[in-house]
Amino acid sequence: MSARNQMRAMVDQLMGTGRNGETSRYQVQFNDQKVCKSFLLYCCPHDTLSSTRMDIGECPKLHDNALRADFKKAQQKFDHYYDVDATEHLKAFISNCDRRAEGARKRLLETQEELTAEVAEKANAVHELAEKIGKKLAKAEELGAQGLVDDSLKLMGEIEDLQKKKKEAQDIYKNAMPKSSYLRKQLRVCDVCSAYLGVHDSDQRLIDHFGGKLHLGFVEIREKLSELEKNYEERHEARRKFYEQERYKRDDKRSHRSKSGDQNEHHRRSRSRSRHSRHCSRSHSRSQTHKHDRRDRDRRRY
Ligand SMILES: [Zn+2]
Numbered sequence: 001m002s003a004r005n006q007m008r009a010m011v012d013q014l015m016g017t018g019r020n021g022e023t024s025r026y027q028v029q030f031n032d033q034k035v036c037k038s039f040l041l042y043c044c045p046h047d048t049l050s051s052t053r054m055d056i057g058e059c060p061k062l063h064d065n066a067l068r069a070d071f072k073k074a075q076q077k078f079d080h081y082y083d084v085d086a087t088e089h090l091k092a093f094i095s096n097c098d099r100r101a102e103g104a105r106k107r108l109l110e111t112q113e114e115l116t117a118e119v120a121e122k123a124n125a126v127h128e129l130a131e132k133i134g135k136k137l138a139k140a141e142e143l144g145a146q147g148l149v150d151d152s153l154k155l156m157g158e159i160e161d162l163q164k165k166k167k168e169a170q171d172i173y174k175n176a177m178p179k180s181s182y183l184r185k186q187l188r189v190c191d192v193c194s195a196y197l198g199v200h201d202s203d204q205r206l207i208d209h210f211g212g213k214l215h216l217g218f219v220e221i222r223e224k225l226s227e228l229e230k231n232y233e234e235r236h237e238a239r240r241k242f243y244e245q246e247r248y249k250r251d252d253k254r255s256h257r258s259k260s261g262d263q264n265e266h267h268r269r270s271r272s273r274s275r276h277s278r279h280c281s282r283s284h285s286r287s288q289t290h291k292h293d294r295r296d297r298d299r300r301r302y
């Protein structure tokens with residue numbers, strides 16, 4: 001993004017759509033169906049996973065910083081319940097990913113030699129330790145980058161212990177199966193981001209995976225979803241009641257208006273009735289004329 005665009009985005013974020021009377025730039029308002037509610041709440045997966053290996057492309061709905069600023073202001077006045085929509089969006093997204101991961105797991109089972117339950121358990125032990133190591137390594141690297149050297153070193157100590165345990169688990173696994181099968185790559189699907197992980201992955205690969213944008217993006221989306229889901233039922237019900245009340249209010253206003261306008265209404269109706277009959281008689285006479293025309297024409301033809 002150019003510096004100019006960056007500046008513009010920042011101002012949008014602060015001021016909303018109304019600045020400099022720029023409303024014409026915006027064909028929609030923040031509450032339009034076309035606007036992404038998850039974006040308004042900073043949790044659209046399309047943003048979180050942008051420029052990762054699993055780039056899912058642009059969100060089909062509108063993302064705009066200025067609309068988000070408008071929403072923030074409006075939300076202060078009354079509750080819009082957009083978290084309910086965001087929960088449903090993230091839930092659909094994650095269950096779609098989980099379904100795909102399940103498919104990948106099935107394909108793996110078909111292509112990889114099936115392990116006996118006993119050996120599979122041993123392979124799992126290696127995977128679990130690798131996962132712990134990978135997460136801690138990524139964290140240690142992050143702490144180091146933040147200058148928190150002591151915390152980072154403490155973590156490195158824990159990692160060394162885990163590495164010893166992993167080595168042991170690997171030996172047990174290796175001895176449990178024939179050499180040819182052991183050498184073949186044993187893969188598994190990451191529960192969080194559904195990327196493939198290997199039993200023999202190096203520490204660097206583990207850091208790249210567990211500290212990588214894709215895996216961490218999924219961690220973020222899943223955490224956000226479980227946070228949103230805690231209040232989902234309650235919020236969903238509150239939204240339903242809110243809409244119901246709004247409907248009552250509207251109906252009430254309408255019936256009130258029609259009561260107070262009874263006199264006028266009567267007058268208007270009688271007027272419109274006379275206009276109606278006038279119209280009818282006119283159209284009647286027109287159709288009569290048509291008939292005459294047709295008759296004339298028919299006569300001419302013969
Ligand atoms: Zn979006």
Ligand SMILES: [Zn+2]
Binds near residue numbers: 194195209210215
């Ligand atoms: Zn992962």
